[in-house]
Each structure stands twice: as structure tokens, then as C-alpha cells.
Amino acid sequence: MEIVAEIGTGHGGRIDSVRRILDEVAEASFDCAKFQWVIASEIIHPKAGLVPLPGGPTPLYERFHALEQAPDFYHVVKRETEARGLRFLCTPFGAQSLEGLLALGVDRIKIASPELVHTPLLQAVSACGISVIASTGVSTLADIDEANRCLKSSDLTFLHCVTSYPAPESDYNMRSLPIRGSATGRPWGVSDHSLDPLAVPMVSWAVGAVMLEKHVTLSHQGTGLDDPVALEPSQFRQMIKELRALDGEANRMDAVTDRLGAERVERILGDQVIRLAESETENYGxxxxxxxxxxxxxxxxxxxxxxxxxxxxxxxxxxxxxxxxxxxxxxxxxxxxxxxxxxxxxxxxx
Known part of the structure; x- marks a missing residue:
């Protein structure tokens, strides 16, 4: 199972923070560090509404705009990531950020859940001939099928995701993962927004996820969009240590059940039915x-x-x-x- 540290915007636009996060988790045995190339005008409209922040309600557009970085920033981030033996991965949100990533020579990109229905972006990505990882939160099976057809020529991996912050463990319905694979003909992993460093990751491993993405930050009080639900470095290292310790187990589900308890595992496994999670239904559309x-x-x-x-x-x-x-x-x-x-x-x- 490939493990992706989703640093996202948790670096606050500071290269020293990027280095510190990478150094604090580098001793753990993981594979890839992921970032987000934010350009506010590619994501939302200035009239999209307000977001509550410690300083008071702030326009959501301004929140995204404050996270924008110059292209040179991502060049340095890619270099720092690869210097530590990790793969660099980044999410574009539109044509300009995709063009910037292609200029860096990336060989794969990540599509975030809200962009799974961004047909023009998917078409542009498909034309590039690079590998794609696509999250599927707040998406129906019809949405996933359309994205799969749009990216038919791509080396594509889907990530099961619940677009809720934090995501309840009971919304993950992990029994659906093999069915999702059969329905799409693609490998599936998990992008986990739940708070616990072990529960959903362990069940993901047990049901055969090929990839696990988990947010990581220096502090839950940081300025990144996802910092409140991210793992701090010590938690991220613990997660990887526990997951790697399970690698030798002959019966994955039994090993995870022994570790987490049958009731909790059953709650995360769910009922196999592919549907929007309860916590994200009101946000669909x-x-x-x-x-x-x-x-x-x-x-x-x-x-x-x-x-x-x-x-x-x-x-x-x-x-x-x-x-x-x-x-x-x-x-x-x-x-x-x-x-x-x-x-x-x-x-x-x-």
C-alpha cells in the first residue's frame, strides 16, 4: 500500500515549513508527499461566501487567495521532496495550475474530490498522458463512471473519500471498496479525513486498498485549510509504524479486528452499498x-x-x-x- 503524506497547504507558503514537515516524517517508511497548487480564481467565485476564522468571518475567496504561491515555490518544493527519496505529487485546480505542474515535469497528478466533475480539467489531464489519482468524495457512482470514461486513456487510481471535515468513521463504508474496483476496472485506495491515526487506515489496509492518503501538518492550529483534521508528525509516524507492523499478518481482517475491536471495525466496514456518505449529502452539488x-x-x-x-x-x-x-x-x-x-x-x- 502506497502511503501519501498530504501536506496540502499546511506549509503556510514557507519553504522552511515544507522542509520541517518533510524532515519530521521522513524517518517513517512512506512513499509520497502531496501538495496543492492553489489559484483562487480557478476554484471559487469571490461571492462564494464566508468561512469562520479566529479573526472573524472571512470571504472564502480571500482564504484561498492567501494560499497562492509563485510557480518557483513548487519548483523548490518538488526538489526538496525528491531530495528525501519521496515522490512529489500535487493537485491542480484548473488549466493554469495544471500547466504549471506540467512545466515542472511531473509524471502524475492528483484530482481532488470537488473536481471529479470538472470535465474540461479532466479532458486536459487525459490529453497529457500522465498518471492520475482521483478522489471520489461527494460523488455518486454516475459521477465516478463519467470521470472514468473521461480519463479512459490514463493510468488512473481512484481514492475512496468522505468529503467531510472531520469525516465520521461510520461513513466510510469500506466494504464497498472491492465493488468500486469491479465497477470501474481501476485500482482503489483511500483518502482519509477522519481524526484517528489508525482506525480507517488499518481497515483500508485490511480490505486491500492500494494507496492511503492522510493529511499531515506541524500543528492542528496551523494556517493550512486542512490542518484541523491533519495528523501531527508524531501521529503520522505512529500510523505508519502500526501499518508496517501488520504487513506480515496472514489474515489481514483478523489482525485489524484484534487491534481495533470487532464493533469498531464493523462500523467502518459498513454495508457495501455505494452511495453518498451521510455527512456529505447536503454538500452535493x-x-x-x-x-x-x-x-x-x-x-x-x-x-x-x-x-x-x-x-x-x-x-x-x-x-x-x-x-x-x-x-x-x-x-x-x-x-x-x-x-x-x-x-x-x-x-x-x-
Missing amino acids: RTNRSIHAIRDLSAGDALDENTMAVLRTEKELRPGIHPRFFDILHRKRVTRMVPDGAGIVWDDLF
Whole structure:
């Protein structure tokens, strides 16, 4: 099982923090360190709403904008990661960040759960011919199937994920992992947002996950988006030590059950049915991408890259048309006023 340390944005934009995180976990036997190439305008609209922070409610767009780094930053991060014998992995959120990663010479990238329906991004990734790891939180089986077909020419690994922070252990439904593999014809791993360093990772190993991604940070009080649910270095090292100790066990599930207890393991295993997790259901269609106006539109205005974009809707805006229709909408004209930020719906066109 390949183990990925998801550092994400937990470095706070400081190379010294990147080095420190890598050094603190490097003694553990893991394989890959992952980061996120954040460009706010590729992710959300400035009117997407507020996020609660210690200093008070802050626009979510500003929160993402504060995490942006220059391309040279990722060049150094890649070099520092590979100098420690680890694979470098990074998530792009749109065409510009994907182009930046390709310029670094990466041989695989990670697609985050909300971007699994970002059809233009998936098409661009597929055309690159590089390996892809794609998380599937807040996604239906139909969403996963469409992404699988969009990335049909790619070396693709899916990660089962619950897009909730933190994710309840009981939402993981790990019995579905082999079924997901059969349904897609792809290998599956797990991206774990639960708080415990051992429970979901151990059950992932027991059911045959090929990859485990777990957030890691220097401190839960850090400035990274996912720091509150990340493992601190000592917890990450403990997780890997415990997982590697299980490698010699003949019966994986028995070994994990002995370690965690039958009731807890059963709760994590679930019932095999592939569905949205209870904790993420209300976010479906809002955490995901749809087509939004990026300026005020008047009747007769044409849709193109200057007037629409594929963005996460979040809680304050109206969801729009599915991104699979982005190319079809190009040069179509709206028949009524569409406010800046609103999702573009079919009634705006007919």
C-alpha cells in the first residue's frame, strides 16, 4: 500500500515549513508527499461566501487567495521532496495550475474530490498522458463512471473519500471498496479525513486498498485549510509504524479486528452499498463544480471564457449547469440577466 503524506497547504507558503514537515516524517517508511497548487480564481467565485476564522468571518475567496504561491515555490518544493527519496505529487485546480505542474515535469497528478466533475480539467489531464489519482468524495457512482470514461486513456487510481471535515468513521463504508474496483476496472485506495491515526487506515489496509492518503501538518492550529483534521508528525509516524507492523499478518481482517475491536471495525466496514456518505449529502452539488457567470450578464451576452467558468458553487450561490456542457455553451447567448457569480442554468438560455 502506497502511503501519501498530504501536506496540502499546511506549509503556510514557507519553504522552511515544507522542509520541517518533510524532515519530521521522513524517518517513517512512506512513499509520497502531496501538495496543492492553489489559484483562487480557478476554484471559487469571490461571492462564494464566508468561512469562520479566529479573526472573524472571512470571504472564502480571500482564504484561498492567501494560499497562492509563485510557480518557483513548487519548483523548490518538488526538489526538496525528491531530495528525501519521496515522490512529489500535487493537485491542480484548473488549466493554469495544471500547466504549471506540467512545466515542472511531473509524471502524475492528483484530482481532488470537488473536481471529479470538472470535465474540461479532466479532458486536459487525459490529453497529457500522465498518471492520475482521483478522489471520489461527494460523488455518486454516475459521477465516478463519467470521470472514468473521461480519463479512459490514463493510468488512473481512484481514492475512496468522505468529503467531510472531520469525516465520521461510520461513513466510510469500506466494504464497498472491492465493488468500486469491479465497477470501474481501476485500482482503489483511500483518502482519509477522519481524526484517528489508525482506525480507517488499518481497515483500508485490511480490505486491500492500494494507496492511503492522510493529511499531515506541524500543528492542528496551523494556517493550512486542512490542518484541523491533519495528523501531527508524531501521529503520522505512529500510523505508519502500526501499518508496517501488520504487513506480515496472514489474515489481514483478523489482525485489524484484534487491534481495533470487532464493533469498531464493523462500523467502518459498513454495508457495501455505494452511495453518498451521510455527512456529505447536503454538500452535493455545492462542493462540486458547475458553470458560473464571472461577470454580470445582460440578455444577448455571449458565453465564453471571459463570461463563464467552472467553479465550486459553495453555499451562497446558485448551482449551475454541469461542466460537461461547457464546450456546448460556448458562444451561446443568455436571454436574460444573470448576476455575477450565479450558476448559469438552462432557463437563462431559452
